[in-house]
Amino acid sequence: xxxxxxxxxxxxxxxxxxxxxxxxxxxxxAFVASTHTAQDIVQAPMPLLPGSNFWDTYKAAxxxxxxxxxxTAPVARMMWVSLVTALVITVGKISxxxxxxxxxxxxxxxxKNFFFxxxxxxxxxxxEVRIGPTYxxxxxxxxxxxxxxxxxxxxxxxxxxxxxxxFFLTVPDELVEAARMDGAGPMRFFFDILLPLSRTSIAALFxxxxxxxxxxxxxxxxxTTTEDMYPVVIGIKRMIAGGDSQNEWNxxxxxxxxxxxxxxxxxxxMQKWFVKGLVDTEK
Amino acid sequence: xxKRVLFxxxxxxxxxxxxxxxxxxxxxxxxxxxxxxxSFQVQDxxxxxxxxxxxxxxxxxxxxxxxLESFKTTALFSSLVAVLGISISLTLAVFADRIIxxxxxxxxxxxxxxxVAPAVAGVLWxxxxxxxxxxxxxxxGRVGLDxxxxxxxxxxxxxxxxxxxxxxISYNFLFFLAGLQSIPKSLIEAAAIxxxxxxxxxxxxxxxxxxxxxxxxxxxxxxxxxxxxxAIVDATTHGGPGQxxxxxxxxxxxxxxxxxxxxxxxxxxxxxxxIVIALTxxxxxxxxxxxxx
Numbered sequence: 001x002x003x004x005x006x007x008x009x010x011x012x013x014x015x016x017x018x019x020x021x022x023x024x025x026x027x028x029x030a031f032v033a034s035t036h037t038a039q040d041i042v043q044a045p046m047p048l049l050p051g052s053n054f055w056d057t058y059k060a061a062x063x064x065x066x067x068x069x070x071x072t073a074p075v076a077r078m079m080w081v082s083l084v085t086a087l088v089i090t091v092g093k094i095s096x097x098x099x100x101x102x103x104x105x106x107x108x109x110x111x112k113n114f115f116f117x118x119x120x121x122x123x124x125x126x127x128e129v130r131i132g133p134t135y136x137x138x139x140x141x142x143x144x145x146x147x148x149x150x151x152x153x154x155x156x157x158x159x160x161x162x163x164x165x166x167f168f169l170t171v172p173d174e175l176v177e178a179a180r181m182d183g184a185g186p187m188r189f190f191f192d193i194l195l196p197l198s199r200t201s202i203a204a205l206f207x208x209x210x211x212x213x214x215x216x217x218x219x220x221x222x223x224t225t226t227e228d229m230y231p232v233v234i235g236i237k238r239m240i241a242g243g244d245s246q247n248e249w250n251x252x253x254x255x256x257x258x259x260x261x262x263x264x265x266x267x268x269x270m271q272k273w274f275v276k277g278l279v280d281t282e283k
Numbered sequence: 284x285x286k287r288v289l290f291x292x293x294x295x296x297x298x299x300x301x302x303x304x305x306x307x308x309x310x311x312x313x314x315x316x317x318x319x320x321x322s323f324q325v326q327d328x329x330x331x332x333x334x335x336x337x338x339x340x341x342x343x344x345x346x347x348x349x350x351l352e353s354f355k356t357t358a359l360f361s362s363l364v365a366v367l368g369i370s371i372s373l374t375l376a377v378f379a380d381r382i383i384x385x386x387x388x389x390x391x392x393x394x395x396x397x398x399v400a401p402a403v404a405g406v407l408w409x410x411x412x413x414x415x416x417x418x419x420x421x422x423x424g425r426v427g428l429d430x431x432x433x434x435x436x437x438x439x440x441x442x443x444x445x446x447x448x449x450x451x452i453s454y455n456f457l458f459f460l461a462g463l464q465s466i467p468k469s470l471i472e473a474a475a476i477x478x479x480x481x482x483x484x485x486x487x488x489x490x491x492x493x494x495x496x497x498x499x500x501x502x503x504x505x506x507x508x509x510x511x512x513x514a515i516v517d518a519t520t521h522g523g524p525g526q527x528x529x530x531x532x533x534x535x536x537x538x539x540x541x542x543x544x545x546x547x548x549x550x551x552x553x554x555x556x557x558i559v560i561a562l563t564x565x566x567x568x569x570x571x572x573x574x575x576x
Contacts, residue, residue, distance in 0.1 A: 012378040026407040103299035133314035153310040186290040215400035217514035263398035
């Protein structure tokens with residue numbers, strides 16, 4: 001910055017600290033709650049410093065309990081369902097978008113623009129606006145309570161197709177010519193040249209789509225009815241039942257932290273790709 | 284824009300497009316068409332027959348005070364989320380932009396809520412504000428403010444707004460920070476030489492130059508508040524007390540899956556579809572502007 005003012009610097013740090021504290025407080029509180037017993041928390045005000053029940057709470061959460069007010073299913077299983085779902089959605093979206101962008105950019109065929117617009121229009125049809133009939137279709141196909149039902153309806157992606165299309169358009173034509181001269185067919189060109197060149201875009205999209213897939217709520221809420229197919233985000237909701245004092249809040253909070261751990265790690269560790277992905281997907 | 288050099292094949296492009304087209308036809312276009320169709324039909328109580336009723340579903344919908352109320356609730360909710368989210372994040376970004384030491388640490392901590400699922404965010408906030416055991420509700424009680432989002436509709440609205448803003452701060456913050464850092468330093472320095480203090484420089488240089496970012500975020504935040512907050516509402520207030528926090532997306536779900544009123548739910552879907560289309564067009568017009576800018 002231009003001037004060196006002690007006061008301004010102090011204010012800047014104070015504002016940032018305040019911001020960070022407000023943002024982090026719910027997370028801190030969740031952690032504290034997860035280290036106490038359910039009884040400790042119910043007695044208002046609950047303790048504000050970590051307790052000694054950490055291992056017991058997380059063990060009970062991960063492995064499941066005998067009985068409780070809400071769902072008592074093991075969180076370890078839910079985390080697995082979430083992981084598989086998020087990965088299938090991410091890899092699926094990226095693969096089919098790469099293929100369709102390749103077709104649209106590198107081939108000339110009838111109705112090309114029509115198909116491009118068809119993919120574009122899906123931007124305007126989020127799950128929320130076609131929720132009833134989509135449920136009907138998935139249920140008619142017998143895909144409820146299966147990984148296929150959790151993932152395939154969410155796999156189409158206009159944003160990813162666009163992103164790859166934009167990127168492919170910037171790839172120099174000389175590369176295609178050179179590849180063709182060396183006798184490479186289209187698929188060889190795709191796998192040996194285009195795919196390696198797209199690495200950064202793929203990484204950026206991966207981060208964004210993984211978080212998207214992991215955090216899905218409305219769709220899994222409809223598409224799963226049995227405990228063994230709940231993703232963790234749904235599982236946590238099902239644990240909250242009945243009155244405030246009946247819930248095992250320590251376990252709910254432990255589950256909340258477990259549920260946010262994988263996406264938070266992805267965001268923090270892959271921050272560079274994450275920011276690139278955010279900016280790219282909005283273009 | 285077209286490539287000069289293309290591959291030739293009569294069947295390969297179709298094969299490449301097939302997976303995407305299959306998914307969008309079966310899970311996007313077919314259901315959307317069904318929603319459109321159902322919005323003009325009425326189903327009998329047993330789901331055996333359907334009758335064509337024209338615009339009757341829409342008439343009932345717009346004569347339903349509950350639906351109009353839900354529109355108002357959504358408008359209030361999304362403006363609060365957009366305005367609060369944008370002003371808080373802008374403030375943070377402006378100060379973060381001044382900081383050199385420790386900037387990465389602040390940034391990393393502020394980015395974390397983006398990774399938190401909306402439903403989980405809702406659970407965290409409902410835990411803090413639970414009337415019987417929430418820490419913050421307890422503290423508010425000590426200073427004489429009675430908090431009960433289960434009974435008081437204002438409290439309930441405040442709760443979902445706070446949870447929704449908390450979750451969205453990261454996103455807005457990153458875009459504002461990137462926007463601020465792309466403003467040429469020479470402009471700021473020139474203004475400083477002319478004697479403009481930081482406060483003045485912000486309003487006369489940085490804020491106007493950020494206006495495309497701000498407008499873009501306004502649209503994005505509206506879309507977020509309209510559609511992505513379903514989980515927050517479902518995890519905190521269930522649309523209550525009464526209908527006080529029943530935003531449009533929650534109502535579609537509730538009427539279609541809990542109240543089983545398919546015709547009305549489909550008509551609501553169509554209304555939502557129109558809203559998304561409007562917002563998407565708005566968003567794309569902005570992008571055209573950004574290119575000129």
